[in-house]
Amino acid sequence: MTLNPNQLDAEALYATLLADVKAGLAGVPDVAIVGIHSGGAWIAERLAADLGLSARCGVLDVSFYRDDYAKKGLPAEVKPTNITFDVAAANILLVDDVLYTGRTTRAAINELFDYGRPARIMLAALVDRGERQLPVAADFVAGHVAVPKGQALVLQRADDGKFTLTIE
Numbered sequence: 001m002t003l004n005p006n007q008l009d010a011e012a013l014y015a016t017l018l019a020d021v022k023a024g025l026a027g028v029p030d031v032a033i034v035g036i037h038s039g040g041a042w043i044a045e046r047l048a049a050d051l052g053l054s055a056r057c058g059v060l061d062v063s064f065y066r067d068d069y070a071k072k073g074l075p076a077e078v079k080p081t082n083i084t085f086d087v088a089a090a091n092i093l094l095v096d097d098v099l100y101t102g103r104t105t106r107a108a109i110n111e112l113f114d115y116g117r118p119a120r121i122m123l124a125a126l127v128d129r130g131e132r133q134l135p136v137a138a139d140f141v142a143g144h145v146a147v148p149k150g151q152a153l154v155l156q157r158a159d160d161g162k163f164t165l166t167i168e
């Protein structure tokens with residue numbers, strides 16, 4: 001679905017993503033969910049709770065795995081990666097809020113492989129803004145939106161856990 005950038009309903013998008021993921025993962029064994037810090041981790045946490053998989057939910061901070069790490073160094077805040085399930089042979093749903101160039105996905109896959117050899121990695125994103133620089137595609141995506149270069153899609157989580165998505 002192509003979205004109007006002025007009318008982004010993050011809660012409706014989340015509901016769509018949840019339904020798609022639920023259908024797509026039906027019958028898949030050894031599923032684990034991993035979110036990319038920070039927006040992807042919030043979505044992963046909520047998907048895991050809604051799918052009864054909270055015990056197999058992890059978080060990745062890809063800062064050390066970015067392809068521009070040598071040039072840019074670390075951001076002010078780096079959250080620890082936390083993977084407590086066995087990655088080897090798991091069917092992993094990697095979750096991010098926004099899919100853009102694909103470089104964050106590449107970094108996350110590299111990091112995951114340092115934990116073991118998964119059976120499969122699938123990718124879920126709340127929104128896809130196109131403009132890929134790497135051959136990356138999401139298995140599950142709730143909507144597509146065109147955003148001018150230089151602007152960012154920003155996901156926020158309120159105290160009640162609800163999501164909002166804005167262009168800044």
Ligand SMILES: O=P(O)(O)OC[C@H]1O[C@H](OP(=O)(O)OP(=O)(O)O)[C@H](O)[C@@H]1O
Binds near residue numbers: 099
């Ligand atoms: O496909 P890409 O071009 O890599 O872009 C997607 C990533 O960019 C944003 O993260 P950002 O690096 O802005 O960090 P944040 O999640 O902490 O805002 C977004 O949350 C994705 O993780």
Ligand SMILES: O=c1cc[nH]c(=O)[nH]1
Binds near residue numbers: 065067068104107
């Ligand atoms: O590795 C990465 C991840 C996100 N963005 C980049 O430019 N590089």
